[in-house]
Amino acid sequence: MAHSILSGFRRPTTLSAQLLAALITAALAHQGAAAAELPAAPQTFDSRFAAPSGATLTVNAGEDLQAALEKAQLGDTIVLQAGATFTGPFKLPNKPTGSGWIYVVSNKLSSLPAPGKRVSPNDAGNMPKIVSRAYNNALTTVANSHHFRFVGIEFAPVAGAVLYQLITIGGGDASPATLAHHIVFDRCYVHGNPDVNDRRGITMDGAYVAVVDSYISDFQEVGADSQALWAHNTTGPLQIRNNYIEAAGENVMFGGSDSRAPELVPADIEISNNHFFKPLSLIETKYTVKNLLEFKAARRAVVTGNTFENCPAKSQNGFAIVVTPRNQGGNAPWSGTTDIAITGNTLINVGSGFNLLGRDYPNPSALTERILVRNNLVGITGLNGAEGRAFQFLGGGSDYTIDHNTIINSPFRPPSALGMSESQKAKIRNLVFTNNVSTRTHWGFAGSGVGEGTAALNSNFTNWTFSKNVMVDTRPGSYPPGNFFPAGVNAVRFTNYAGGNYTLAADSPYKRAATDGSDIGINGAQATNAVLPNPPTDVTVN
Numbered sequence: 001m002a003h004s005i006l007s008g009f010r011r012p013t014t015l016s017a018q019l020l021a022a023l024i025t026a027a028l029a030h031q032g033a034a035a036a037e038l039p040a041a042p043q044t045f046d047s048r049f050a051a052p053s054g055a056t057l058t059v060n061a062g063e064d065l066q067a068a069l070e071k072a073q074l075g076d077t078i079v080l081q082a083g084a085t086f087t088g089p090f091k092l093p094n095k096p097t098g099s100g101w102i103y104v105v106s107n108k109l110s111s112l113p114a115p116g117k118r119v120s121p122n123d124a125g126n127m128p129k130i131v132s133r134a135y136n137n138a139l140t141t142v143a144n145s146h147h148f149r150f151v152g153i154e155f156a157p158v159a160g161a162v163l164y165q166l167i168t169i170g171g172g173d174a175s176p177a178t179l180a181h182h183i184v185f186d187r188c189y190v191h192g193n194p195d196v197n198d199r200r201g202i203t204m205d206g207a208y209v210a211v212v213d214s215y216i217s218d219f220q221e222v223g224a225d226s227q228a229l230w231a232h233n234t235t236g237p238l239q240i241r242n243n244y245i246e247a248a249g250e251n252v253m254f255g256g257s258d259s260r261a262p263e264l265v266p267a268d269i270e271i272s273n274n275h276f277f278k279p280l281s282l283i284e285t286k287y288t289v290k291n292l293l294e295f296k297a298a299r300r301a302v303v304t305g306n307t308f309e310n311c312p313a314k315s316q317n318g319f320a321i322v323v324t325p326r327n328q329g330g331n332a333p334w335s336g337t338t339d340i341a342i343t344g345n346t347l348i349n350v351g352s353g354f355n356l357l358g359r360d361y362p363n364p365s366a367l368t369e370r371i372l373v374r375n376n377l378v379g380i381t382g383l384n385g386a387e388g389r390a391f392q393f394l395g396g397g398s399d400y401t402i403d404h405n406t407i408i409n410s411p412f413r414p415p416s417a418l419g420m421s422e423s424q425k426a427k428i429r430n431l432v433f434t435n436n437v438s439t440r441t442h443w444g445f446a447g448s449g450v451g452e453g454t455a456a457l458n459s460n461f462t463n464w465t466f467s468k469n470v471m472v473d474t475r476p477g478s479y480p481p482g483n484f485f486p487a488g489v490n491a492v493r494f495t496n497y498a499g500g501n502y503t504l505a506a507d508s509p510y511k512r513a514a515t516d517g518s519d520i521g522i523n524g525a526q527a528t529n530a531v532l533p534n535p536p537t538d539v540t541v542n
Helices: 017-030 065-071 121-126 280-284 454-460
Strands: 056-059 077-080 085-087 090-092 102-106 129-132 139-141 146-151 154-157 167-169 181-186 189-191 200-204 207-212 215-217 227-231 238-241 244-246 250-254 267-272 275-277 293-295 298-304 307-311 319-323 337-343 346-350 352-357 369-374 377-380 391-394 398-403 406-409 428-434 461-467 494-496 501-504
Touching: 056 065, 065 077, 065 090, 121 189, 189 200, 200 207, 215 227, 227 244, 244 250, 250 275, 293 298, 307 319, 319 337, 319 346, 346 352, 352 377, 454 461
Parallel strands: 056 077, 077 102, 085 129, 090 139, 102 146, 129 154, 139 167, 146 181, 154 189, 167 200, 181 207, 189 215, 200 227, 207 238, 215 244, 227 250, 238 267, 244 275, 250 293, 267 298, 275 307, 293 319, 298 337, 307 346, 319 352, 337 369, 346 377, 352 391, 369 398, 377 406, 398 428, 428 461
Antiparallel strands: 494 501
């Protein structure tokens, strides 16, 4: 049965025009395809900067920031002296009366980038600094802390300090009723010490929590996972928009520790227009290095317009984006990963692409359901010995749509590049794999122990559609009809393959040949100026 992506949408009035346009585009591109139900859209909210109108409280170097936080009323602005250092932990109090927001801003805010523009470490000179001592926090909340917006602030541990969490929103709430809410970090520089075990930047366990236009870096740890941004116990909604995000473990992760109630699985998540980055220097360190984005417990998320750069095989196998439900401590069988749309992103220099797991083991979990991966440019390089798989499907699951992606697979050096897909354990219900382009892989679309093509599909999926895919230098005999197998990338007729324009030229045989009448492969601006390392040239099929 075909489903429109719009059929499951709530239509909140605060849904951004940009996000709505991206989702509608995704919906229209799928009309006419069959088999898989598509994700429901997340609730979103408006985190744009609006000038405050209340009183102003000025806090200079050496003065009491906590006292100002207690004194300020909703609608007021606390102005901190740029260059001054304020040592935490500072607690955000609950303001039970009034309306509006409490702003905490730099007195040199006008010298920082305008709203909608991302800051960088070069802007730190115009920021006040809120710091954490070792094994402590710079900032925490209490029950129902709400409506605080930090603008143009640097957050960091003191020099050489080891810490677990720099900023902690939420406190292990057992009910949505006590969640901190409406907390925004806007054009902030949030970082650890580069050579110290600093585990985590911001824990986002509140409702209506946003990190926008910010720079988060230098979170890493030996022998433990580290994250720039993390949430595991919240209703959401959450927004991560237009940030630079760097960490050794998972740059951003949802789950990984059990939520305390079924309604506290992170939900209604927007991740848009960010740059996820892992420095290649991490490969030679002792730090735990894993993936760029991981969902272990999440409901209703959209991941759109992001760049994911550098994901080596090291502490894990090099997949950039992982959807893998985990009842981590065995106390949250409701943990699951459902209704996740990953659209319009660029993956650069990643060991492998997407790893989708259907169900946790050995602990019970909810099933992974309604996953959409569409219109992404996927640059697979097998970084640091990764196997070079664009997609891996494991352990069952339901309703996966993989559509209109372009995969540039450059590590073809048998046997390390194991191709596009492998399925194991329980069968996956309802797969749509359509309109994708892939350069040459070692095994094509393969299933463990059964080979590639139709045999892999029948062995590992029920109710599948596999159509209008372009698979370069793949032997066609084992695949369903209705797919294409050009001999070499030159036969695809990219607009400018060597120059990084992976749209289709006017004379490409796959122009307007997709199931929806558009071009096969990616249809998006990110395909016109991509910088992918060492795109493969034509090779001879052995």
